[in-house]
Amino acid sequence: MTPLVRSERPNEPRVAEITPRGLWLRRREFVSGAAATVAGAAFFGACSREGGDAANANEAPPADTLTPKQDATRYNNFYEFGTEKTDPAKNAHLLRTRPWTIAVEGEVAKPGTIAIEDVLTAFPRQERVYRLRCVEAWSMVIPWLGFPLGDFLRRFEPTSRARYVAFETLLDPEQMPGQKRPVLDWPYREGLRIDEAMHPLAIFATGMYGEDLPNQDGAPLRLVVPWKYGFKSIKSIVRVRLVEQEPMTTWSASAPDEYGFYANVNPAVDHPRWSQRRERRIGELTKRPTLPFNGYTEVASLYTGMDLAKFF
Amino acid sequence: MASATRARRALGWAIWVAGVAPALRLAWLGAHDGLGANPIEELEHQTGLTALCLLLATLAVTPLRRVGLAALAPFRRRLGLLSFAYVLAHFSLWIGFDNGLDPAAIVEDIAKRPYVTAGFAAFVLLVPLAVTSTRGAVRRLGRRWVQLHRLVYPAACLAVVHYLWLVKKDLRPPLEFAAVLAVLLVARLVIPRSRARAAPSRLPRKGAASAPDPPGAA
Numbered sequence: 146m147t148p149l150v151r152s153e154r155p156n157e158p159r160v161a162e163i164t165p166r167g168l169w170l171r172r173r174e175f176v177s178g179a180a181a182t183v184a185g186a187a188f189f190g191a192c193s194r195e196g197g198d199a200a201n202a203n204e205a206p207p208a209d210t211l212t213p214k215q216d217a218t219r220y221n222n223f224y225e226f227g228t229e230k231t232d233p234a235k236n237a238h239l240l241r242t243r244p245w246t247i248a249v250e251g252e253v254a255k256p257g258t259i260a261i262e263d264v265l266t267a268f269p270r271q272e273r274v275y276r277l278r279c280v281e282a283w284s285m286v287i288p289w290l291g292f293p294l295g296d297f298l299r300r301f302e303p304t305s306r307a308r309y310v311a312f313e314t315l316l317d318p319e320q321m322p323g324q325k326r327p328v329l330d331w332p333y334r335e336g337l338r339i340d341e342a343m344h345p346l347a348i349f350a351t352g353m354y355g356e357d358l359p360n361q362d363g364a365p366l367r368l369v370v371p372w373k374y375g376f377k378s379i380k381s382i383v384r385v386r387l388v389e390q391e392p393m394t395t396w397s398a399s400a401p402d403e404y405g406f407y408a409n410v411n412p413a414v415d416h417p418r419w420s421q422r423r424e425r426r427i428g429e430l431t432k433r434p435t436l437p438f439n440g441y442t443e444v445a446s447l448y449t450g451m452d453l454a455k456f457f
Numbered sequence: 458m459a460s461a462t463r464a465r466r467a468l469g470w471a472i473w474v475a476g477v478a479p480a481l482r483l484a485w486l487g488a489h490d491g492l493g494a495n496p497i498e499e500l501e502h503q504t505g506l507t508a509l510c511l512l513l514a515t516l517a518v519t520p521l522r523r524v525g526l527a528a529l530a531p532f533r534r535r536l537g538l539l540s541f542a543y544v545l546a547h548f549s550l551w552i553g554f555d556n557g558l559d560p561a562a563i564v565e566d567i568a569k570r571p572y573v574t575a576g577f578a579a580f581v582l583l584v585p586l587a588v589t590s591t592r593g594a595v596r597r598l599g600r601r602w603v604q605l606h607r608l609v610y611p612a613a614c615l616a617v618v619h620y621l622w623l624v625k626k627d628l629r630p631p632l633e634f635a636a637v638l639a640v641l642l643v644a645r646l647v648i649p650r651s652r653a654r655a656a657p658s659r660l661p662r663k664g665a666a667s668a669p670d671p672p673g674a675a
Contacts, residue, residue, distance in 0.1 A: 231493060
């Protein structure tokens with residue numbers, strides 16, 4: 146349940162070097178089982194091998210295994226590069242991540258811009274293994290390299306009027322060809338309440354699997370808020386603004402009845418069109434139960450007294 | 458005459474191959490780690506899309522025949538059954554992997570998720586059509602066969618709605634299917650029926666030169 150946190154030290158084996166071999170072997174089994182289904186055979190065999198229904202909430206949740214890096218880099222929702230899951234891996238090479246600056250503005254005593262190189266030297270990276278739960282009911286386990294968002298924000302000295310933090314992705318249809326179509330209101334925007342942003346679990350990530358972030362995963366700098374649905378974890382950030390009012394966020398503006406500002410992972414509150422009670426962990430065949438706050442229940446106190454069905 | 462028979466036979470085989478190829482492709486991809494990070498979802502999407510393509514191809518037979526392209530006419534049933542095979546695979550994946558064969562979860566999915574309701578309704582409508590696709594059933598049911606098989610229209614509409622309702626944001630792909638379906642349905646209304654109006658009960662024997670076009674049938 147608790148995140149694995151450690152500093153990045155050169156002598157330690159990096160996560161990228163630990164081959165999740167068992168998972169890979171098992172995965173082949175899954176895939177050939179699935180193929181056999183289409184061929185019209187071994188269907189029920191494949192199911193029973195998986196142990197059947199994983200939805201029984203009384204059982205302890207199945208263990209977390211690192212998602213293979215290959216999957217975390219070829220199955221992405223990053224509409225700036227296309228709406229298919231495989232589009233970002235194909236198109237993200239168009240993004241230039243150097244030079245890159247992040248503007249920090251609004252309710253801060255020391256507004257300014259910071260170059261990504263300075264971010265990397267100013268904030269030592271830690272490795273954090275987090276579950277990532279997409280609002281589409283799939284999930285991964287990813288070893289991020291990053292640093293607490295709170296450390297970053299404090300450097301710019303938020304004022305007492307800073308009640309929310311608004312984030313913005315790069316807007317450049319030449320580098321992000323998906324922005325040529327008005328699928329969403331570009332640029333992508335996200336936001337957090339200031340206490341959520343200051344929570345030690347919320348990080349800015351610049352790497353994963355022991356390496357710098359691939360472009361399709363949000364290089365050079367992205368947000369990771371593990372207790373919220375994946376779309377909150379905005380990628381390729383160029384602007385951070387501290388504000389007094391709850392900021393507009395892209396998905397909730399696009400479909401307010403389906404995506405809220407809070408977007409906390411919550412198995413008890415369904416998406417209007419699909420259930421959030423279970424999820425498919427990438428690499429597994431059947432679904433497993435979804436945990437409140439994606440299992441990070443230490444954040445629950447942030448929402449004391451709030452009706453999470455209303456503030457979904 | 459002999460060459461026409463050969464050509465028709467070749468077309469028949471081509472349809473078999475075209476209909477089975479997507480399944481073989483998926484099986485091959487599955488065996489070679491080619492289905493991506495979420496293979497079950499990919500199989501669900503691909504079987505659904507192939508089923509819809511074949512269903513639209515089935516629905517295209519009659520309008521094409523009315524504009525003089527009758528080559529596909531003898532193979533309407535084959536296209537329809539191929540489509541249903543993918544529907545069945547699609548349905549089985551959803552039952553087995555999305556719901557782990559749990560009846561309660563399946564019922565809840567159908568009752569609570571409009572896109573599942575639409576997809577399931579389409580499936581339910583297609584089952585009797587597949588079951589009554591034998592020559593014997595056509596003969597036994599007579600006119601009622603024609604009436605029964607009109608269910609393919611609501612089934613196709615529900616299938617497209619199922620696709621539209623499950624898409625998160627980018628509606629373009631399902632709208633393309635909706636446009637093709639609309640064209641096929643409108644074509645059926647505006648292009649006059651040809652003079653060939655064989656009664657549904659007088660299906661020609663296997664290998665006969667012309668295929669029936671029961672009035673109003675799919």
